[in-house]
Amino acid sequence: MSKIPILKIEDILIASVQTELHDRMAEDLQHDIMEELGRTNARGVLIDVTALAIVDSFLGRMIGDTAKMTRMMGAKTVLVGLQPAVAITMVELGMELAGIHTALNMEKGIDWLRQNTKNRAMQ
Amino acid sequence: MKVELKTVDDIIISRSAIKDMAKEIGFGIVDQTKIATAVSELARNIVIYAGSGILNVSAVMKNDRKGIEIICEDHGPGIEDIGLAFKDGYSTSKGMGMGLPGARRLMDELDLKSEKGKGTTVMIRKWL
Amino acid sequence: MAKNRQAKNIEEGIHDLTIYKKVLDNVHEEIMLLDTDYRILWANKGVMDKYGSAKAGVISEPCYKVTHGIDHVCRPPHDICPIEEVMKDGGPVTVLHTHFNRNGDKIYAEVTSYPVYDNGRITEFIHISRDVTERVIAEERLKEHQKAIIELSTPVIEVWKGIIALPLIGIIDSSRARQIMENLLDVIVKTSASIAIIDITGVPIVDTEVADRLIKTIKAAMLLGTRCVMVGIKPEIAQSMVHLGVDLSGVSTFASLQSGLDYAFREMGLKVVPQ
Incomplete structure (x- = not known):
């Protein structure tokens, strides 16, 4: 089974999910993000889920946990590209992903990470 | 349509197939997503708690209204406390504990029968 | 015989x-x-x-x-x-x-x-x-008309680059609430709006069902990355929402569209100055 590649641009790790996420792939992705974060000391993580047609509670928890873990390591996570139908379903299901920043697309997500990780550096 | 559930990968396969069928029946993208997500929750319950099971999917009709019906059947340990299983956030394993209550919110009808030691059958329906 | x-x-x-x-x-x-x-x-x-x-x-x-x-x-x-x-x-x-x-x-x-x-x-x-x-055929035509009326009754307006407004008028039932939610989210994706202003001035009754739907809409928009502002909350609506126990914490609310727009401009770093 394929892996989700993680790219690093400046201080940001980017994981773009291009297929349906099997459980194992999601677990691997979480693991890989944490590894990369430890290795590179990146300040921000962007997860792009534009291609995801379904986010169930398992995946929702996986994403939420990843954000919590990255926060512990001093990095911020932004989730971008949720489809309207997926967002409606998540709300109906009762998953609100509290505490995770979301953005419409990759560009806005990167903007937000740049601004928010820069602020921290200046403090 | 009949789908067998044996591994976690079957969850993905079954929900995509059911999403396609929902589309064919005439459901819009939001309902297709809700149906597939509800199936994902229930299928995962089956794989985690019972090990394996079967999904029976069919198009149904009531008073000129088309709909989809999915019957999820397993011969697992059954549910000890049904009231508790419908409570939000209750889980005996990993997951957010919203399988059953979540599926009920996403669908129009949910009917559950469970016998301890014999298995569980969950029927869900959504109408167009 | x-x-x-x-x-x-x-x-x-x-x-x-x-x-x-x-x-x-x-x-x-x-x-x-x-x-x-x-x-x-x-x-x-x-x-x-x-x-x-x-x-x-x-x-x-x-x-x-x-x-x-x-x-x-x-x-x-x-x-x-x-x-x-x-x-x-x-x-x-x-x-x-x-x-x-x-x-x-x-x-x-x-x-x-x-x-x-x-x-x-x-x-x-x-x-x-x-x-x-x-x-x-008559029923299908009627359904199409109803759909057209619903669409007409829930316009989404791009007031400024990045700011959209959704003026709601009339009774909101569950099917219309659904339509509003889907419509708003589609427009958010199309326009890449950062802020959506939901104006409920024209909604005569906000019961728990309507409030619940509105809150779900706001939450779904937030998942896409868009903040919602609710405006046009009349005194009697505010009273009834509190009595009903509707929790609007986490949602920015304003009495008028004007103050909501003002807030949106400030959030976007924009300023309206006289010429």
């Missing part, structure tokens, strides 16, 4: 048959008797007129071939075979089918199947269909 009675019985029988034939041939309903293999054993004049062609008759043909022009039993999701349903339920079943008449025109038919029992076993089916094309 006996012979006389027999003759009388025959006469009465023929009389009955003439009446049956008269009735069955003059109704608009198409009536058939089917065997358990879906083959037509008997059909009234209505069936012949509608589906019979010069080349082929209808007797001993399967029902699906005659009325649908297909070579297999009706299957969902298109049409549900009422006979299979009768076999499951044991009682009569009514379904709506799409048929094709002798000229190949599409017609909508309301079909009822009744089981015929012999010694507790179903041996035949009575299959009655009625052409409801006009009714169905």
Whole structure:
């Protein structure tokens, strides 16, 4: 089974999910993000889920946990590209992903990470 | 349509197939997503708690209204406390504990029968 | 004497048959008797007129071939075979089918199947269909109109680059609330709006159901990455929402559209100055 590649641009790790996420792939992705974060000391993580047609509670928890873990390591996570139908379903299901920043697309997500990780550096 | 559930990968396969069928029946993208997500929750319950099971999917009709019906059947340990299983956030394993209550919110009808030691059958329906 | 009675019985029988034939041939309903293999054993004049062609008759043909022009039993999701349903339920079943008449025109038919029992076993089916094309087309047109009205009643306006407004007017029921939610989210994706202003000035009643729907809409928009501002909250609505226990914490709310817009501009780092 394929892996989700993680790219690093400046201080940001980017994981773009291009297929349906099997459980194992999601677990691997979480693991890989944490590894990369430890290795590179990146300040921000962007997860792009534009291609995801379904986010169930398992995946929702996986994403939420990843954000919590990255926060512990001093990095911020932004989730971008949720489809309207997926967002409606998540709300109906009762998953609100509290505490995770979301953005419409990759560009806005990167903007937000740049601004928010820069602020921290200046403090 | 009949789908067998044996591994976690079957969850993905079954929900995509059911999403396609929902589309064919005439459901819009939001309902297709809700149906597939509800199936994902229930299928995962089956794989985690019972090990394996079967999904029976069919198009149904009531008073000129088309709909989809999915019957999820397993011969697992059954549910000890049904009231508790419908409570939000209750889980005996990993997951957010919203399988059953979540599926009920996403669908129009949910009917559950469970016998301890014999298995569980969950029927869900959504109408167009 | 006996012979006389027999003759009388025959006469009465023929009389009955003439009446049956008269009735069955003059109704608009198409009536058939089917065997358990879906083959037509008997059909009234209505069936012949509608589906019979010069080349082929209808007797001993399967029902699906005659009325649908297909070579297999009706299957969902298109049409549900009422006979299979009768076999499951044991009682009569009514379904709506799409048929094709002798000229190949599409017609909508309301079909009822009744089981015929012999010694507790179903041996035949009575299959009655009625052409409801006009009714169905009228209903479809009505649905389209309703959809158009809903769409017209929930416009989403791009007030500024990155700011959209959703003025809600009239009663919000669950189907309209759904439409509003889907519409707003689609426009957010299309316009890449950062802020959405939901104006409820024109909504006369906000009960728990409506409030719940609005909150879900706001949460879904937030998942996409767009913040929502709710404006146009009249004093009586604020009072009733608090009494109902509606929790709007986490949502920015304002009394007027103007103050909501002002807030949105500030959030976006924009300033309105006099020329």
